[in-house]
Amino acid sequence: MKELATSHISFEKSLDIKSLRQQVKQETGLVVRRMDAFTLIALLAVHRAKGDIQLSKRCGLYSCADYFSSELMQSMLRDMHNAQAIKPLSFVASVGNAANYYLANTFGIDGPNIFLGSSEQAMVKNQVLAEADMGSNLIDHGVVVVWQEDEKVRQCWVKIIENDGFSS
Numbered sequence: 001m002k003e004l005a006t007s008h009i010s011f012e013k014s015l016d017i018k019s020l021r022q023q024v025k026q027e028t029g030l031v032v033r034r035m036d037a038f039t040l041i042a043l044l045a046v047h048r049a050k051g052d053i054q055l056s057k058r059c060g061l062y063s064c065a066d067y068f069s070s071e072l073m074q075s076m077l078r079d080m081h082n083a084q085a086i087k088p089l090s091f092v093a094s095v096g097n098a099a100n101y102y103l104a105n106t107f108g109i110d111g112p113n114i115f116l117g118s119s120e121q122a123m124v125k126n127q128v129l130a131e132a133d134m135g136s137n138l139i140d141h142g143v144v145v146v147w148q149e150d151e152k153v154r155q156c157w158v159k160i161i162e163n164d165g166f167s168s
Contacts, residue, residue: 001131002164004141007049009041010155030106037154038065039099042145045156046103049143053160056140060111060133061104062126063097065147066119103145111139122146123157134163 011020017040021032024040028047032040042063076086097115104113112133116125123146130142144159 001127001134002162004053004160004162005049005051005158006160007045007158008155009045009048010153011037011041013149013152013154035102036098038147038149039102041154041156042099042103042147042158043106045158046107046143046145049158049160050107055107055109055143055160057108058111058139059109059141059143060130060139061100061109061113061143061145062116062130063100063103063114063145063147064116064118064122064126065149066117066122099147103143107143109143119148122148123159127159127161130161134161137163139163 017037020037020040021035024030024032024044028043030043030047032043035043079086100113100115103109112129114126114129116122116129118125123144126144126146127142130139130144133139134142140163142161144161146157148155148157
């Protein structure tokens, strides 16, 4: 396994979603309407890591966080508490990982698409899965994404790895 690129981004949670969307749109040129902060920071982090790297068609996406989107979940809980209908797209995003969908779709990742819910050793766990798929000759590239969030900061780490032709 060979590491091709990494990136790390961090935003204060006080940054409003409109400003974050604008920043991501300006830097990436992507259409980012109706995306939450969780998805937006990952799009930006993968964009920065990917740079000019040409990912093969045999590329997998391996991501990890200890939550999906905390804001989305809180919004749905508030809607339920207030006896309001839950928005269909919000529900879909809460039971699957919408961020992985957008990452795969945006960057043409057609291989394995795995989201782990974990906060312990997230990067290591994802990289082990990617390396296992490389060792089984399922993928040539792996995009590894890890999110962390606390009450003040949102962060996303990305590592792009390549099968170097040697199995361990």
